[in-house]
Amino acid sequence: MKNTLISKDWNKAKEYLKNNKIIIAPTDTLYGILGNALNKTVVEYIYQIKKRKPEKPYIILIPDTEFLSIFGISPSKEEKKVLEKTGITVVIDLPSKYKEKFHYLHRGQKSLAFRIPAKRKLLNLLKDLKKPLVAPSANPEGEPPAKNIQEAINYFGNKVDLYIDEGEIKNKNPSTIIKFVEGKPIVLRKGNISISHINHILQIK
Template sequence: MITKDINLVKKYLRDGKNVVIPTETVYGLAGSIFSDDALKSIFSIKKRPFENPLIVHVSNKSQIRDLVTEIHPKIELLIDTFMPGPLTVVLPSNEKVSKYITAGKSTVAVRIPNHEITRKLIEEIGFPIAAPSANPFQQISPTTAEQVAHYFSNLDLPILDGGQCNCGIESTIVGMDKDTPIIFRKGAISIDRIEQLVGKVFHHLPKSIHMPGMYKKHYSPLTPLKLVKELSELSPEDMSKYVGLLTFSERPILSGFRKIKVLSETENEMEAIKNLYTYLFELDQAKLDLIVAVKISINSEFATLINERLEQASN
């Protein structure tokens, strides 16, 4: 149920029940970090494997300190610069952090969301909340309360309505390997901005999954998605179906597409990122046989980020 009643949401969290919260990135399926029942329920509702850690959301820096054994100076600089905001930092956890949050690892992922309603919520309940994206595992991340309601309409789950997410894509996840910053997941904060503060960073791709969003298949519509460089790659068989199209900035003059979504007609990459999941969701609801997405040809970090998300969605 979609609601603006923050007191109702606070009661659910204090009772060890799950709720949905808005953030600037995507909507999150939340529970108290001190309720193992609420944490286990997150995995059950999403059908998410327990090997995949949860991100803890806090309202201030002191709550981060309360969950970890230390903060590397470079990570502290990133916290002071980008939080509240779409950055998640990975830090050594202390005994307060549940194994369901860490997936049995020695680290915890934590961030301060840049959404006034959710920060107010966390401040008023007095404890952090764990919150992965509020969608079934590997499906499209939701950027509106209505999308969440579509996914979980059969559940007693308050969805705190905070409007459409401003970023529309997940947070960047950063940790440390000794004195070297590591990017575990690319996201809304660019690597270039991070390197301006802390020097060279590396993109870490571990053999085992242990960070959110690192599965080969992710962010996927239920409708089959075909990713192409050019529309000329489509076969007559493809076009004989009910086909939808997702493009960056250009709408084809002549086409047999049933539905077309343009991420940004002005070639604004941030607008395209904000629209990505929303438009994928709309195409997925259009009763199509196939969704075709055209890769962005611009050579930039955020264009590459969109292409990588589409690659995961098409697997």
């Protein structure tokens, strides 16, 4: 049986993630299940414990747009600007030669969704780790997201190695997801940031 730890220490989160452990911690919008996106075994384990449909990819958290090069992606100036300034999730197509390597992440969609988190502790964690993280919400498929650590523990128990407790997260919308088509942002999922704010950032009238 796993020894699961509850902590408020983000340094402990870094230690666990460096060792390819699975943690639950606050993200910008909800409690999320965090794991090393470059480790296929970790990613598949998160699919297993979430009981997530295998064709549905996860959002990937990165510390800055330089990390897109890991996936062979050179972002457009619009994609770069939105990622760096808004905490929004941007879907970007993978180059052909990277599609097979990262099939376990894109799940046949041939694109990946990226976000640079606005939450300072999470962003600092990513910078220290120097690894991208998958970060789905902390709930099994079809169940409401955990609003606090006790709800997360009720869902996952000792299937997760570490829980970072920052109290209740109340009624936050999930992140907005967009994709750029011919330089224009198209909303794929409405969320915490409006299209008008995105257009303002891009200075589109």
